[in-house]
Amino acid sequence: MGIGEAFAREYARRGNDLVLVARSEDRLLVLARELRSRYGISVQVCTEDLSDAASPERIYEHCRSNGIVIDILVNCAGLSRAGEFREMPLEKLEEIVAVNMLASARLARLFLPDMNAAGSGGIINVASLGGMQGVPGLALYSATKSFMITLSEALHMEVKNHGVNVLAVCPGFIDTGFLERTGHDASVIRLPVYSADKVVRAAIKGFEKNRIRVFPTLLDALLAFSQRFVSRKVAIMLSGYFAGIVKR
Numbered sequence: 382m383g384i385g386e387a388f389a390r391e392y393a394r395r396g397n398d399l400v401l402v403a404r405s406e407d408r409l410l411v412l413a414r415e416l417r418s419r420y421g422i423s424v425q426v427c428t429e430d431l432s433d434a435a436s437p438e439r440i441y442e443h444c445r446s447n448g449i450v451i452d453i454l455v456n457c458a459g460l461s462r463a464g465e466f467r468e469m470p471l472e473k474l475e476e477i478v479a480v481n482m483l484a485s486a487r488l489a490r491l492f493l494p495d496m497n498a499a500g501s502g503g504i505i506n507v508a509s510l511g512g513m514q515g516v517p518g519l520a521l522y523s524a525t526k527s528f529m530i531t532l533s534e535a536l537h538m539e540v541k542n543h544g545v546n547v548l549a550v551c552p553g554f555i556d557t558g559f560l561e562r563t564g565h566d567a568s569v570i571r572l573p574v575y576s577a578d579k580v581v582r583a584a585i586k587g588f589e590k591n592r593i594r595v596f597p598t599l600l601d602a603l604l605a606f607s608q609r610f611v612s613r614k615v616a617i618m619l620s621g622y623f624a625g626i627v628k629r
Contacts, residue, residue: 384507384555385457386412387577391585392453398423400449402440403458404430425449431458432479437487450499453588454492456485456529457507461522463626474521481525486532489547493536496545503546505584506533510553510601511624513608514616518626526551530594537593550584550595551605571623573600 382403389399393416401409406428413424427443429436444451460477462469489504496502511519512526533549540547554574580597587595596602608616 382408384577384580385455387581388455388457388505388584389416391578391581393420393422393424396420396422397453400425400427400444400451402427402429402431404428431484432460432476434479434483434487437484437491440488441491450495451492452496452502454488454502454504455507456488456504458484459507459522459525461519463518465518466520469521477521477525481522482528485529489532489536493540493545497540497543500544502544503540503548503588504533504536505588506547506549507580507584508533508549508551510551510596510604511620512551513605514613514620516624516626517617517621518624523620534593541591546588546591548584548588548592548595550580550587550597551601552580552597553601553604555580571625573598 382405385401385403389401389412393399399413399416399422401413401424403409406426409426409428413426416422416424425443425447427440429440431437443449458480460480462473462477485506489506493504496504506529508529509523509526511523512528512530514523515527516523530549530551533547536547552575553572555577556574575598583595583597596605611619
């Protein structure tokens with residue numbers, strides 16, 4: 382759903398075969414049938430819950446056993462929970478870390494060697510503008526997205542001479558229904574909320590240009606750049622103000 386579905390639709394429109402991964406098999410099958418019918422491409426479905434530590438290995442083995450070579454891996458699964466960190470249930474904390482960090486890192490570790498050997502392809506990691514600093518009220522989420530940014534930057538340099546690219550796309554707030562599922566009231570956000578399609582187009586364009594990081598809008602880029610001119614404390618306070626979560 383959300384940004385993952387938007388990536389699937391755009392890559393299908395471009396004529397790419399797909400492997401769709403999510404824990405909702407019914408939704409995957411509906412989307413797969415639609416994309417096959419509309420674009421005449423091959424669409425495989427692999428139903429997995431990425432909070433399960435063994436799921437990345439099963440996804441990789443699914444591809445290998447079916448003779449599927451993955452050219453581009455899009456790590457776009459993400460979880461969050463709005464509110465103060467001290468009130469977060471421990472099981473939710475572990476689920477967010479498992480999906481946002483461990484699953485993405487494991488998938489990258491599994492698929493990168495094949496890309497290196499082929500001398501092509503790469504990974505698009507969906508991070509966040511929130512990963513540029515801690516965000517009060519979204520503390521764990523912003524921390525996991527910082528992980529995604531720094532991992533992507535390091536991997537980009539490790540594989541760039543092998544014809545492989547690793548990119549972090551850092552959007553602001555996206556209108557996908559994700560906010561509602563996290564308990565984040567979109568009406569309190571003090572930044573524009575834009576479409577997933579805008580993020581996807583910017584990410585693919587940046588990937589094709591071998592960028593390290595991509596900010597989907599000019600405002601996103603300006604907000605990231607402006608951190609050079611303020612203290613770290615001010616940047617963190619402003620991030621909390623724009624997100625509109627923390628109670629005063």
